[in-house]
Amino acid sequence: MDILTPGKGIITTKSGVVTEVTENKIVLNNETFTIKEKPEIPEQTKIFPEFFSWQEIVVKQNQKVRKKELLAEGVTLIKFEAHIWVFSLLVIAIGIVWGIGKAAVYKHIPEYFPNEVGIVGGMVGLIGGLGGFIGPILFGYLLDFSDLWTSSWIFVFVISAVSLYWMTNTIKKMTHKEAPHLKHRIE
Template sequence: VFAILSFLFGLVGTSFAVGVGYTSVWYPKEWQGRALGIFGMGNAGAAVTTFFAPSLLNFLSETDAENGWKMLPVIYGVVLVVIGLLFVFFAKNKKAATVARSTSELLAPLKNVRVWRFGAYYFLVFGCFVAYSQWLLPNFMNVYHTTLVMGGMFATMFSLPSGIIRAFGGYLSDKFGARTVMYWVLGSSIAISFLLIFPKMEVFTTGPGVLATNNGVVTQISASEIKVGEKKYNVNAKSTITSSDSDILPVRNSWQEIVVKQNQEVKKKELLAEGITQIKFNANMWIYLVLVVLIGISWGIGKAAVFKHIPEYFPNEVGVVGGMVGLIGGLGGFIGPILFGYLLNATGLWTSSWIFIFLISVGCLLWMHRTIINIMREKMPQFTKGIERNQ
């Protein structure tokens, strides 16, 4: 039953590919980015869900803890039916003026590697966005011990701006070009995900110790001093590290532990007290939240930039190409939480998912840049040779 329902939900998801083709038909080329960006603002529905669903679930479970939750999908189903009826009765139909083609001709663009490259971009900016819309709630609850409602609010702060900013991303793509925008999106994704990699941690490592400067016998040992013959060596005693969850930067504490004994004969340069350094990083929750919101905004802009490419390169196959790109992005939303779970179990780190994001971002940027370099060498061979000679 669940498999059948999942298949039907997948059919509902194809409406996105239909909507891309339907929206692009109504607007000229210079407006494609903004139009598709506004259409894509529907992604903000993920934010609305993470914000209202936990509170609504708590409300429905107050009177019936066992079965109250069953009303939640019913409410969402009614909302979907209402929206569907509004579209049926008020939307007008329009088709692109193209010659009728066979199914094989319509699917021919899928052989183009460019489609799969766009899909890789969308896997990052949309698929990982969907994955984190689900993953951030347990992340905040486990790492920062937030309540269900507060965790849902924080997840909404990630997904809502990302959905709304998509229209602005379309405007930027129309004005500066989708390729330029994608450079900024992928670059910012690399930088922010790198900062998010660092988890809450407490590290103990070897610090500066105390070495004997002469041969001799240990004649006196105290908590703060070692005496070898007539020579005295100061020892830093261990102190309690003072840190709080509001700390932004790591806090360091160093001390020394005596490793020699009374009346022990020591030689020059022999270790008298081992140095120990403690570094504690609390991964400030508010800094983490700001970075998460920023990368969500970056991905929101990127979602519009990716779909700005499609009408430009495939003006007559917007539906099929948009559907394939959307499919790859949707797979990211499905695979992401599963993969994040495996990474968490393998490393024990909640931030391990950001390592994956960092690697995907780097891979997409290198693929895009390499493609652009190859196009420049093909289209302008003399120009690129001149640049290479002057490097």
């Protein structure tokens, strides 16, 4: 499966005239922009996805450009040759793990917050909604900052680990306060 998507392009920081255009650079007002060339793309890839990115020039020599105008557009090719069974197993594994996590959260709400079920359930929904809105924006910034396509997964892992730690400690403190004789027993 080949997925062709937009990638990181080059945008002008100020207005001017393009003085030189070659295969690997653009000169604008004595400022040089390096163009990432198209890599050699193999016919077949391995089981895991491979990413190839490059830039294609969209301006011509002696062209006047304005601030924030596109000089070179980015192109990203994702090649994924995995068999349907590998893909299916990965999707099922992710669904099981996320389902267990969601069930655990909603199990703990009435158990540990019996008088505030509606408030806490609403906060969980609100945080989930904010994550769905803010997450993709943060993922874009993380990609720009780190140039790692997996930075979004790293971010989700860190947030999940911090949330797990926070939830575990909160439940332990509540258990120690309400039932000190169960202090050393963990569910």
